[in-house]
Amino acid sequence: MSHKERVVLAYSGGLDTSVAIGWIGEQTGAEVVTVCVDLGQGGEDLETIRQRALDCGAVEAYVADARDEFASEYCMPELQAGGLYMDSYPLISAISRPCIVKHLVTAARQFGATTVAHGCTGKGNDQVRFENGITSLAPDLKCISPVRDLAMTREFSINYANEHNLPIETTHHNPFSIDQNVWGRAIETGFLEDLWNAPTKDVYNYTDDPTYPPLPDEVVISYKEGIPVAIDGRPVTPLEAIQEMNRRAGAQGIGRIDIVEDRLVGIKSREIYEAPGAMALITAHKELENVTLDRDQARFKRTIVDQWTNLVYEGQWFSPLKRSLDAFIQDTQQYVSGDIRMVLHGGNAVVNGRRSETSLYDFNLATYDEGDSFDQSNAKGFIEIFGLTSKLAAARDVKFGRGVAMGNSKVY
Numbered sequence: 001m002s003h004k005e006r007v008v009l010a011y012s013g014g015l016d017t018s019v020a021i022g023w024i025g026e027q028t029g030a031e032v033v034t035v036c037v038d039l040g041q042g043g044e045d046l047e048t049i050r051q052r053a054l055d056c057g058a059v060e061a062y063v064a065d066a067r068d069e070f071a072s073e074y075c076m077p078e079l080q081a082g083g084l085y086m087d088s089y090p091l092i093s094a095i096s097r098p099c100i101v102k103h104l105v106t107a108a109r110q111f112g113a114t115t116v117a118h119g120c121t122g123k124g125n126d127q128v129r130f131e132n133g134i135t136s137l138a139p140d141l142k143c144i145s146p147v148r149d150l151a152m153t154r155e156f157s158i159n160y161a162n163e164h165n166l167p168i169e170t171t172h173h174n175p176f177s178i179d180q181n182v183w184g185r186a187i188e189t190g191f192l193e194d195l196w197n198a199p200t201k202d203v204y205n206y207t208d209d210p211t212y213p214p215l216p217d218e219v220v221i222s223y224k225e226g227i228p229v230a231i232d233g234r235p236v237t238p239l240e241a242i243q244e245m246n247r248r249a250g251a252q253g254i255g256r257i258d259i260v261e262d263r264l265v266g267i268k269s270r271e272i273y274e275a276p277g278a279m280a281l282i283t284a285h286k287e288l289e290n291v292t293l294d295r296d297q298a299r300f301k302r303t304i305v306d307q308w309t310n311l312v313y314e315g316q317w318f319s320p321l322k323r324s325l326d327a328f329i330q331d332t333q334q335y336v337s338g339d340i341r342m343v344l345h346g347g348n349a350v351v352n353g354r355r356s357e358t359s360l361y362d363f364n365l366a367t368y369d370e371g372d373s374f375d376q377s378n379a380k381g382f383i384e385i386f387g388l389t390s391k392l393a394a395a396r397d398v399k400f401g402r403g404v405a406m407g408n409s410k411v412y
């Protein structure tokens with residue numbers, strides 16, 4: 001074992017993190033161990049990325065296929081929560097960081113590292129998610145960001161890679177900053193920074209243009225305790241469910257999102273997301289909850305999920321409060337089982353059928369036809385008591401001349 005300090009670096013295989021391997025070594029004197037985690041982002045295979053890391057000077061290169069882990073332990077809790085940040089964003093990048101963090105900590109332990117490095121800038125949420133995640137799991141580890149802390153600009157990276165003959169493309173200019181995994185894709189910067197600019201076709205990759213969709217696609221998704229377990233009757237794993245729905249909802253242009261978002265660091269930023277599978281699965285799951293959750297439990301869940309979503313967005317995946325809220329959300333899911341039928345077409349996923357053994361829908365209570373078992377005569381007394389406190393207050397207001405003003409509309 002060498003006596004040099006070791007740094008584990010979250011490695012994507014791209015230009016910046018490839019340059020960071022050598023640059024961290026030069027700046028800190030430490031050896032660099034890279035960590036690359038497959039979350040279903042596609043692109044190059046892990047072995048190619050591993051070899052590039054070693055060619056760029058890493059002493060060890062850890063790679064992990066975490067696609068099933070990510071789908072089951074991060075995407076599924078997000079689906080069960082149904083958490084949409086600012087009512088729109090299904091937390092694509094936010095849920096991926098804690099999964100990467102777990103592997104960074106595992107690698108740090110395995111290779112005897114004292115520090116974790118990541119490629120984030122100082123302006124975004126991801127730096128917070130990485131560093132908060134690391135210190136929540138391993139309080140002894142230190143964190144650095146070469147882009148933020150070691151003055152690693154884009155231009156510097158290009159020059160460095162050329163001077164050192166690193167086996168990485170430096171001429172290709174990507175017009176956007178993109179982060180993607182099986183749960184979706186986040187696209188920002190470039191001409192999107194002008195809020196008035198509409199996204200162009202090249203922004204999208206997981207979804208086809210919904211303007212000219214193929215024929216409608218009807219799908220039946222079966223859930224067990226809030227987790228998709230079959231599609232059109234064929235059993236699927238969580239990963240397969242997301243992948244299949246990405247394909248089918250993506251073909252219909254479902255799940256495109258264009259919002260101005262409040263970042264944790266206080267900046268508002270323009271974000272384009274595409275999450276076809278995630279949005280279709282969330283839509284179906286929400287409707288199954290409508291059928292199976294108790295009314296008060298559902299109302300309370302909404303307030304919990306609001307908190308949960310903010311915590312996850314703000315990098316508190318491993319926090320005690322998040323853990324407590326998880327316990328509540330998990331408990332709500334015990335009867336969220338059954339089938340949802342949906343039509344995917346032209347950008348929309350529309351539910352048109354539901355059935356569940358654990359449903360709270362009682363046909364005989366709901367029906368206006370024969371077989372009604374709801375005793376309407378009870379409603380009169382119920383309303384009298386339910387409205388009693390408002391009635392008493394209103395009578396007092398009248399007595400003191402403060403009755404609620406009636407509308408000013410002319411009555412004919």
Ligand code: ARG
Binds near residue numbers: 187188
């Ligand atoms: N704004 C989104 C979030 O905070 C997306 C971040 C995407 N990251 C990136 N490096 N492009 O979750």
